[in-house]
Amino acid sequence: xxxxxGRYAGPATLILSSLAGxxxxxxxxxxxxxxxxxxxxGPGTLYGALSRLEDAGLIEALAGEGRRRPYKLTPQGAExxxxxxxxxxxxxxxxxxxxxxxxx
Amino acid sequence: MRxxxxxxxTWIGAELTxxxxxxxxxxxxxxxxxxxxxxxxxxxxxxxxxDWYPPEWRARYGDEFAAVLxxxxxxxxxxxxxxxxxxxxxxxxxxxxxxxxWLAAVLWTAGIVAVLPLGIVSVFVADTDPLLGAAVATFxxxxxxxxxxxxxxx
Numbered sequence: 001x002x003x004x005x006g007r008y009a010g011p012a013t014l015i016l017s018s019l020a021g022x023x024x025x026x027x028x029x030x031x032x033x034x035x036x037x038x039x040x041x042g043p044g045t046l047y048g049a050l051s052r053l054e055d056a057g058l059i060e061a062l063a064g065e066g067r068r069r070p071y072k073l074t075p076q077g078a079e080x081x082x083x084x085x086x087x088x089x090x091x092x093x094x095x096x097x098x099x100x101x102x103x104x
Numbered sequence: 105m106r107x108x109x110x111x112x113x114t115w116i117g118a119e120l121t122x123x124x125x126x127x128x129x130x131x132x133x134x135x136x137x138x139x140x141x142x143x144x145x146x147x148x149x150x151x152x153x154x155d156w157y158p159p160e161w162r163a164r165y166g167d168e169f170a171a172v173l174x175x176x177x178x179x180x181x182x183x184x185x186x187x188x189x190x191x192x193x194x195x196x197x198x199x200x201x202x203x204x205x206w207l208a209a210v211l212w213t214a215g216i217v218a219v220l221p222l223g224i225v226s227v228f229v230a231d232t233d234p235l236l237g238a239a240v241a242t243f244x245x246x247x248x249x250x251x252x253x254x255x256x257x258x
Binding site: 025026027030042043044045046047048050051064067068069 | 161164165167168169170171172173175176185186189190191192193194196197
């Protein structure tokens with residue numbers, strides 16, 4: 001499902017992974033993503049991905065705290081994230097297995 | 105193909121204007137815009153960046169996006185990287201996804217026209233300067249590459 005987002009699938013996976021740990025507003029998302037992945041999402045990239053994820057029904061906005069509006073994962077978002085991470089895990093496992101054969 | 109010298113002094117004046125004054129004018133315009141942007145206060149820069157987005161997007165995300173921009177700038181991330189990130193996404197937001205397929209088709213057609221009739225064929229049929237033909241054909245190849253990239257992200 002996330003692969004249909006094209007070049008936005010990368011930021012989307014990072015954002016959904018962050019939201020899997022609980023609802024967060026925009027700047028907290030940027031900081032969390034940077035802390036666990038080392039990827040510094042720009043505000044433009046972040047909100048581009050957030051608007052697409054919201055349009056796809058994978059996240060939803062909660063009531064705001066002033067100008068900051070937190071987002072949370074929807075059940076469809078959790079399912080899409082699980083599929084994406086499973087696919088990435090399969091690639092990682094194959095890559096690591098082949099790498100082990102090469103370096104052995 | 106006639107050289108500018110064969111067209112006389114008037115044509116040379118027009119050539120000089122086209123090749124020197126026009127690029128200088130564009131560079132001056134860009135420099136002026138950047139100077140105004142970087143010389144503005146943080147609040148003004150945020151307002152200008154919000155203006156890059158379509159009104160309906162601003163109505164939905166404007167307030168929270170402005171808050172994130174303020175936070176990012178306060179954390180020392182105010183610079184060309186931030187502005188380019190926002191400009192790229194704003195441009196993408198202003199380009200509806202279905203129209204990217206049309207854009208790809210237009211780029212493809214323009215590329216084919218530039219490579220074949222204007223580039224390669226004109227060198228043999230219309231006695232165009234081979235260097236000019238090669239330049240136009242190369243530009244056409246760039247358009248074709250851009251069309252493929254646009255189509256893949258449509």
